[in-house]
Amino acid sequence: MNSKENDRLLELAEHYFRDNNYPFANEILNKVIELDFNNSKANELLAYIESNQGNKDVAHTLLQRACQSEGPSAAALYYLGDSFLEKRQFKEAKYYFTEALNRAGNFFEGLHDLGTACASLGEKENALIWYQKALDLRGDSYELFYNIGKIFDQLKNHEKAIDAYDSAIRLKPDFSEALFNKACALNDLKRYTEAIDVFGQLVKMYPETVGEWDYGGMLSSITRACSWSDLKRYEDNIIKLKNFNKNVNPFVFLALNDDAVLHKKAAMNFSEVNFPPKNNLGPIFSGDKNSQIRIGYFSADLHNHATTYLIAEMLELHNKDDFEIHAFSYGPNVHDEMRQRCMDAVDNFHDVRNLSDSEVVELARELQIDIAIDLKGFTQDGRMDIFALRAAPIQVSYLGYPGTTGAEYMDYVIADPTLIPDASQSFYTEKIAYLPNSYQVNDSRRAIASKVFSKAELGLPESGFIFCCFNANYKITPTTFDTWCDILKKVDDSVLWLFEDNLEAKENLIKEASVRGIDNRRLIFSGRVEHSEHLARQRLADLFLDTFPYTAHTTASDALWVGLPILTMVGKSFASRVSASLLTAIDLPELITETPAQYEDLAIELAKNPEKLNKLRAKLEANRLLKPLFNSKLFTRHIESAYSEMYRRYLDGLPPEHIFIKN
Known part of the structure; x- marks a missing residue:
């Protein structure tokens, strides 16, 4: 033609x-x-x-x-x-x-x-x-x-x-x-x-739609501002979230209740829709044994951040003869003290913030990472698709997200017997890697500033009892705040010292205290300061009052590190048992309560009985470096034992199973 x-x-x-x-x-x-x-x-x-x-x-x-x-x-x-x-x-x-x-x-x-x-x-x-x-x-x-x-x-x-x-x-x-x-x-x-x-405009436009863009996102705004009038206003809409709409990040439930069944279902639904398993990169490489087990820690927070304040010393203490340690950073490229410690501690530090999820996974596979540790989960800036694509043959959820991911490709979650009792294993899609003391790693080099703060410069009264809570404002629920106000009413000359995350939350909490009959002068707020100074200023407080159901995590170990007792209440969910895990590991179970009445009674008793509180503080000081909580070397050996057992099962062709590490 x-x-x-x-x-x-x-x-x-x-x-x-x-x-x-x-x-x-x-x-x-x-x-x-x-x-x-x-x-x-x-x-x-x-x-x-x-x-x-x-x-x-x-x-x-x-x-x-x-x-x-x-x-x-x-x-x-x-x-x-x-x-x-x-x-x-x-x-x-x-x-x-x-x-x-x-x-x-x-x-x-x-x-x-x-x-x-x-x-x-x-x-x-x-x-x-x-x-x-x-x-x-x-x-x-x-x-x-x-x-x-x-x-x-x-x-x-x-x-x-x-x-x-x-x-x-x-x-x-x-x-x-x-x-x-x-x-x-x-x-x-x-x-x-x-x-x-x-968010309210969206609710009006789409009244029949229950999706992340209206009630889930709105709930995040409401809780972070402690805007409880809006919580009441949209109560019917928020209740619909419990129908497990699959677009709602399960993180929003953690501060609402300690219903571990709901948390699991919400996580499974969210993972299924937003982060399903992806096989377009092909199967994972074969399990040929490496001379060292190659561990990859994946996070957006490898800088001055709560997560890195916890893990830095563990990275430094890893046995480099048996383990090759990689850090994959997809957060901001900031050069601060903790970033430098991470970079110095690991064998290889990979700045992958400009790589796509697929490219990060391709890099991890090229490096033949054996165990990929997700330090984010569903928290801000997490990248679950890296794990949906299978970055490594063994994938572990640790530290960042306090609950199950509900994702079939996450093989293990690191925990301890207090955090996840045997009876609660069914609430997790992952197999549990049990460490013998607390699941939470800590840094025994955590610096406390030498500066001695005066009460006056922080707005604290020179006399009277100082209760405090430095948890994020979204963890404060109306029920918890009711209890705190009752405690203040029953302890004369006491104040409540709180973390000021944002001005709106501060104003709303002052308003809510007034509604409950508490003079606003009894609420003291302090904003962010450099971490070592934050630790130092806590020494002016007498007792840390924990939130419920989302308890203190890094803030709890911060308090215990400086010798400040923390009073907590334990629930059924992961997030509601973290403080109890830490107190168990430092042998202070007497600060763990099980009901609001027990919590309130013990707070009042400790405030009115200086001798009992002083004995607790002395016990805390004695236990601080003797008990396992802040024994970073011991913790590192335990988590390495867990990694080794995961790897052994993988090489033997065995599926993930619950792992129990002994002291």
Whole structure:
């Protein structure tokens, strides 16, 4: 067939294609391809026909053939990029979008989708460049403004993110995703009242919808601001969360109740919808034995952060003859004291913040990591998809998320017998790796500032009893606050010293205290200070009153480290048993209560009986370096024993099973 005849047939096929006469067009194009297999135009047109008929994979193959031929059109290059984007093969998508733009010059769809491919690859700055070029061509795309907002959110520039979401909402007032993201950005800026208002707009727009964008997100705003009037106002909506809507992050339940059955179901639902197992990277490598067990710790918090305050010494103490330690950091690239300790402690420190989840997993597999430790779970900035893709043959949930992940690909959770009693094993989808004392690692080098604080400079009274709680404000529930106010009423000249996370929570707590008959001068608030100074100032307090059901974690070990007793109440869930775990490991079980009445009575008794409290403080001081809680070397040997047992089972071809490490 000569060139002119070929062109005539292609012109006729294109005519039939545009008339939606696919059978005639198909027949002609197959005839052309039969004689000229790599004909770019014929393969391109046939790809469009197959795509319009729902045959996406066939269309993808035809587009690849069209683009591998000489002189593919910009349209073929673009649509092949679009097909790769749909398949989540972002590197390939980026390449073909770039080729299409090189061929045709700037056009909106190519620029927009190139930005999306870059965003998916973690190339945030590049994504913004392409999105801005697309915006120059079309300033009326609400989806484009929305995508720009998401990039600014990822870059932690929440003010600019809100501006972009507002532009999207102006173009599409009922744009629920933009409204939801705007509310979340307001949350990140601690503008909780504004966030609640935006979430409230969503509730009004979609009254029958129970999803993360309304009640789950709203609940986070409400609890962080201690806005309990809003908690009451939206009570019926929030109750619907217990129907286990699959879009709701299970983290929101932890401070609401200690119902471990609900926590497990919520986690399973959330994982199933948002982080299902992904097999597109293929099976994990075979279990050939390495000379050292290769451990990978994955976190966004490897800097001055509560998690790193706990794990730093363990990283330093790992037995480097038996273990090769890797840290995978996908948080901010800040160079502070704890970041440096982590970098110095591990064999290899990998800054992967700009890598996609797939690329992080590819790196972990290339390094043949044997055991991947997730230090985040469903907490802020977690990246569960790394584990859904299987970064390692053994995957462990530890320290960051206080509960089950509900994910089948998480093999173990690190715990202890107080944290997860045998009777509670069914509340976890993971197998339990039991350490003999407390599950919580601690740093026996934790520095306490030499500065001696005066009560006056912290706003504390010179006389009277000082109760305190430095837990995050969202952990304070109305029920807990009721108990605290009752305690204050029964202990004359006592005050409650609280952590001030945000001004809105402070104002709301003062208002709630007034409603309960407590003079606002009896509530003292202190904000963030450098960690060693935070430890030092706690020595001015007499007794730490724990929250329930989400108890103190790092804040509990902080208090015990400086010799401050912590009074807790134990529940059924993981989050409600952490303080009890720590107190058990330091041999102070007398500070663990089981009912609100016991908790209140003991707080009052200790405040009114200085001799009993002093004996407890003396016991705490004696136990601090004698009991296991702050014995970092002992803890490290125990967790290494757990890792070794996990690895042994894996090499023997055995499935994960509960592991019990002995002292």
